[in-house]
Amino acid sequence: MAEPAPIEVRGLCKRYGELIAVDDVDLTVEAGDVFGYLGPNGAGKTTSLRMMLGLIAPSAGSVRLFGRDPQASVKALRGVAGFVEAPTFYPYLNGRVNLDLLAALDGDGAKGRIEEALEIVGLSHRAKDKVGTYSHGMRQRLGIAAALLRQPRLLLLDEPATGLDPGGMRDMRDLIRNLSAQGMTVLLSSHLLTEVEELCNRVAIVREGRVAYQGSLEDLRRQAGSGYLLRTTDDERGRAVAEAQPGIGDVRVAPEAGLSFSAESESAIGALSLALAESGALTLELSSRHATLEDLFFRLTEGEEAETAKRERALEGAA
Amino acid sequence: MNPGVLTVYRWELRKLRAQKRTYLGLGAAALVPIIFVVALVTQGDSPNDVAFGRYVHDTGLAIPLVILLFGSFWMFPLITALVAGDIVASEDRHDTLKTILTRSVERQQVFAGKALATFTYAIAAIAVTGAVSLDAGILASGFNSIVSLSGTRVSAGEGLVLVGASLLVYLIPIIAIACIGLLFSTVFRNSAAAIVGTLMFSLLVQLIGILPGLEGLGPYLLSTQFNAWQGLLRSPIDWAPIVRAAWVCALYGGPALIAAGLVFLRRDVAGD
Numbered sequence: 001m002a003e004p005a006p007i008e009v010r011g012l013c014k015r016y017g018e019l020i021a022v023d024d025v026d027l028t029v030e031a032g033d034v035f036g037y038l039g040p041n042g043a044g045k046t047t048s049l050r051m052m053l054g055l056i057a058p059s060a061g062s063v064r065l066f067g068r069d070p071q072a073s074v075k076a077l078r079g080v081a082g083f084v085e086a087p088t089f090y091p092y093l094n095g096r097v098n099l100d101l102l103a104a105l106d107g108d109g110a111k112g113r114i115e116e117a118l119e120i121v122g123l124s125h126r127a128k129d130k131v132g133t134y135s136h137g138m139r140q141r142l143g144i145a146a147a148l149l150r151q152p153r154l155l156l157l158d159e160p161a162t163g164l165d166p167g168g169m170r171d172m173r174d175l176i177r178n179l180s181a182q183g184m185t186v187l188l189s190s191h192l193l194t195e196v197e198e199l200c201n202r203v204a205i206v207r208e209g210r211v212a213y214q215g216s217l218e219d220l221r222r223q224a225g226s227g228y229l230l231r232t233t234d235d236e237r238g239r240a241v242a243e244a245q246p247g248i249g250d251v252r253v254a255p256e257a258g259l260s261f262s263a264e265s266e267s268a269i270g271a272l273s274l275a276l277a278e279s280g281a282l283t284l285e286l287s288s289r290h291a292t293l294e295d296l297f298f299r300l301t302e303g304e305e306a307e308t309a310k311r312e313r314a315l316e317g318a319a
Numbered sequence: 320m321n322p323g324v325l326t327v328y329r330w331e332l333r334k335l336r337a338q339k340r341t342y343l344g345l346g347a348a349a350l351v352p353i354i355f356v357v358a359l360v361t362q363g364d365s366p367n368d369v370a371f372g373r374y375v376h377d378t379g380l381a382i383p384l385v386i387l388l389f390g391s392f393w394m395f396p397l398i399t400a401l402v403a404g405d406i407v408a409s410e411d412r413h414d415t416l417k418t419i420l421t422r423s424v425e426r427q428q429v430f431a432g433k434a435l436a437t438f439t440y441a442i443a444a445i446a447v448t449g450a451v452s453l454d455a456g457i458l459a460s461g462f463n464s465i466v467s468l469s470g471t472r473v474s475a476g477e478g479l480v481l482v483g484a485s486l487l488v489y490l491i492p493i494i495a496i497a498c499i500g501l502l503f504s505t506v507f508r509n510s511a512a513a514i515v516g517t518l519m520f521s522l523l524v525q526l527i528g529i530l531p532g533l534e535g536l537g538p539y540l541l542s543t544q545f546n547a548w549q550g551l552l553r554s555p556i557d558w559a560p561i562v563r564a565a566w567v568c569a570l571y572g573g574p575a576l577i578a579a580g581l582v583f584l585r586r587d588v589a590g591d
Binding site for chain 1: 321322326327329330333334337338413414415416417418419420421422423424425426585587588589590
């Protein structure tokens with residue numbers, strides 16, 4: 001029988017009174033994925049991660065890590081490690097003693113892995129210093145070391161590069177890449193699209209507690225796709241002409257100005273140009289346009305519908 | 320071996336050894352008897368209005384007993400609360416609960432380890448006071464026989480055993496205070512509030528004891544149980560106050576400990 005997926009989340013909700021922090025989230029992270037959990041601050045990413053790690057109880061829904069329920073027992077975290085928000089330690093103990101403590105709570109030979117973990121994150125030279133004297137970046141690295149003690153097959157990292165300088169961010173990404181190359185499944189929560197784009201093969205984009213997109217980055221890029229931008233002297237009429245034109249589809253009000261559409265071929269573009277001229281909606285601009293992943297991200301997280309509706313109302317008013 | 324309560328307990332003690340408040344509490348437990356004995360020696364007076372007060376210059380055995388009497392008002396509750404009120408709240412202060420609760424020990428094991436470490440500290444504080452006050456007392460007033468509360472003279476050796484037993488009986492209300500401190504620490508998630516809350520609770524119970532019309536409640540107040548050890552210093556030994564202290568303190572401490580445990584098990588570890 002196939003092993004259950006590292007993470008399976010079904011109908012996950014967390015309500016705080018009227019506030020819905022996480023709203024009916026379904027998520028599947030397959031073995032070997034570097035899964036980006038992407039969304040702006042306050043989208044409910046950290047709350048979801050806390051539920052995945054058994055730190056807070058869901059209002060509804062379920063989490064399974066390798067088929068086990070982290071709400072029922074900490075045994076579900078066998079082979080799982082990570083941190084939510086910034087990793088935290090006892091500031092009055094030094095780095096090595098902090099890891100010693102956590103290794104003792106892990107059992108399973110974790111103590112024997114302390115030196116190696118410190119070596120991997122480059123903290124051996126500061127291991128005897130109290131954590132209270134560590135910089136933010138060093139604590140992040142100690143957090144990774146603490147996670148490695150557990151020899152995880154699944155690593156959950158919440159904004160691991162936040163607050164790091166550019167060099168620290170690069171090192172962190174290299175580390176995640178290396179761990180993934182060794183076969184570790186990683187769930188990486190982030191609000192940085194570039195980070196997710198660089199590291200992840202699959203992604204869930206969350207907005208106001210809900211998953212707005214889930215799938216491979218490849219599919220997402222395809223969705224972002226390419227198209228054309230059209231500005232005319234009369235966009236209302238131009239839209240009607242474009243919608244009626246064979247080979248032209250997806251006609252919509254573009255976020256910046258004018259209309260966007262897709263075309264099956266260049267000849268369809270030529271025919272559209274002629275039809276526009278004949279209708280009296282004279283072309284001011286007609287250019288090919290490549291939507292970036294960023295466009296799509298903002299569309300998904302900030303709500304394209306709202307933006308489009310606003311522009312359409314403005315157009316109707318002008319007409 | 321899988322990590323469990325014992326692992327958490329050992330590490331809680333290790334954490335306590337690394338924190339100033341532990342030494343503040345144990346230091347106070349050691350310092351107060353020394354200051355008391357130095358004052359007795361230099362001033363030559365004695366606190367005649369408290370039990371055993373008039374014997375402090377006759378025998379060192381009287382010193383720990385007088386300290387136990389004085390200490391019950393706020394000193395020992397405060398020393399106990401210093402750690403009991405902090406042991407969970409400090410995890411909230413450092414936001415470290417998420418760190419230890421995502422390892423391989425269950426929440427109930429973490430709580431049990433913390434409770435045991437709290438009790439160990441409280442026991443250590445009483446032991447330190449007992450040892451220091453006996454040593455300082457014997458140095459100042461000698462190791463002589465003592466007169467019991469019934470007026471009979473007890474040999475120095477037997478008196479020493481009775482002082483040791485008194486310290487043990489004194490631990491009963493101390494453990495109850497520790498349980499209340501743990502509850503406040505778990506519920507308030509703030510050390511200062513939990514420590515002050517525990518002390519206020521202790522003082523409030525004493526206040527109830529002196530309110531007119533409420534004298535009947537006296538035997539069932541937590542503060543009264545701090546005097547239960549005096550039963551040992553009677554001839555014959557009066558076990559009634561000690562037995563009462565056991566069940567009355569269980570009624571205070573037990574529900575507090577259970578409530579603290581339930582809150583700890585069920586709480587969301589959601590950060591600030």
